[in-house]
Amino acid sequence: MIAGHGCQTSATFFSIVKQDARQPTSSRPGAAKRRSEHGQEKLARAPLPRRFLQRHAGRQFDIALLLAIFASLVVVMLDSVPGYDRYGELFYALEWGFTMLFAAEYLLRIAIHPRPSHYIFSFYGVVDLLAVLPAVLALLLPEAQYLLIIRVMRMLRVFRVLKLLPYLSQANFLLVALRGSRQKIIVFLFSVTTLMIVFGTLMYVIEGSEHGFTSIPASIYWAVVTMTTVSYGDMTPKTPLGQALATLVMITAELASAMQSERLQRICPTCEKSAHEPDAAYCSRCGNALFPRHPESAAGEAPRG
Missing domain, CATH: 1.10.287.70 (Helix Hairpins)
Known part of the structure; x- marks a missing residue:
């Protein structure tokens, strides 16, 4: 029963991803935002079991992919240690397993994407390909072992599957501050x-x-x-x-x-105004917080003034 539920969850998740990915696009201003708001509203009106299933499936997929990424990096690191030469066959088998897993994920993303060429030539598409291609070449061609270092780029996939909104918000604040200064x-x-x-x-x-x-x-x-x-x-x-x-x-x-x-x-991250008072917590021009620690609370707080 549990295994059947897991299969149903995975199937439901990928069907949802495929259905959402093939929504028609529009070049009109604000179309992406309206589609996003419509999707969130549709999900909010969905029955509670379906909402839980969608979120649960996506979360389980993210966690499984994250664990596989870290496990593959551990294998790469241990394989370079001279003292672990006796586990060479085990590392070889694990490397093949991770390679097939990431290759299947790469092909699946191409299959469900409405425009496969956009994903293939995108930044994360190239990263996903580099996470698989060097391993295949290194396994088939022993002289290509120097390409193993490129597999470390697999860590870049972590930033796509994790919900790092606080970190992304602070990174955006830093970029705005750097641009203003x-x-x-x-x-x-x-x-x-x-x-x-x-x-x-x-x-x-x-x-x-x-x-x-x-x-x-x-x-x-x-x-x-x-x-x-x-x-x-x-x-x-x-x-x-x-x-x-x-x-x-x-x-x-x-x-x-x-x-x-x-x-x-x-520097204010919203309007980029500088020259605030040393103890100022809010911008004197737009009223937004100068140092938003929590994106959720900062987004929901009305500007002052």
Whole structure:
């Protein structure tokens, strides 16, 4: 009974996907939004068992696909560890299984898409193909093992099946803030680049080649890793004056990073207005929240003012 219910759930899910995917398209403005609202309204008016079945089937499919993605990545990682050579046959069989699973999903998406060519040449269509093709070539042609690294792109499929609305909302907020501050960012990058060149040249003059700063480009490399707080440790100043300059470089990097972060935080993600008060939580122009933590609550809150 449980197995039959699972088969019925999967069949219902794919029939729903196929029916929804073949809805006629329109080039009129707002047509996509109206179709989306109509679909949501239709689903809301549907009987409760049917709504539960649709959502349950889609959720189960997402979870199963997500687990398969992570499991395939674990197999890829373990297969590269020398100590697990004795499990080579098991990894080989698992790789074939995952390859057939993702190939079936790829073909199924082509079959149910109203315009298969659009999906095939889309970003996710290419990602899905790359998730299957390198594995097939590597399994059939041993000399093509270097293509296995492309299978790591399978992780990109996670962002399609997960409901990452909070993360996508914050990413959109960051993009809006970056776009609104693009002129300031260009000036900031130009200033930082100038400082790196100046600091690197000064360090070359102070330390010299006897302390590892063999050239101005090498010294600029030291300034870059120091200002980005990476500091590999392969080049370090030895003289007191050089250490003082290194301290100045690190303090300058921290101040520049803090100032740039403050600029990004003061951009409204809705109307892109800048120059808000330091303690402002809402935009003085449109009234929307400056830092929407929860997309659902932010979307349902009416603008103030």
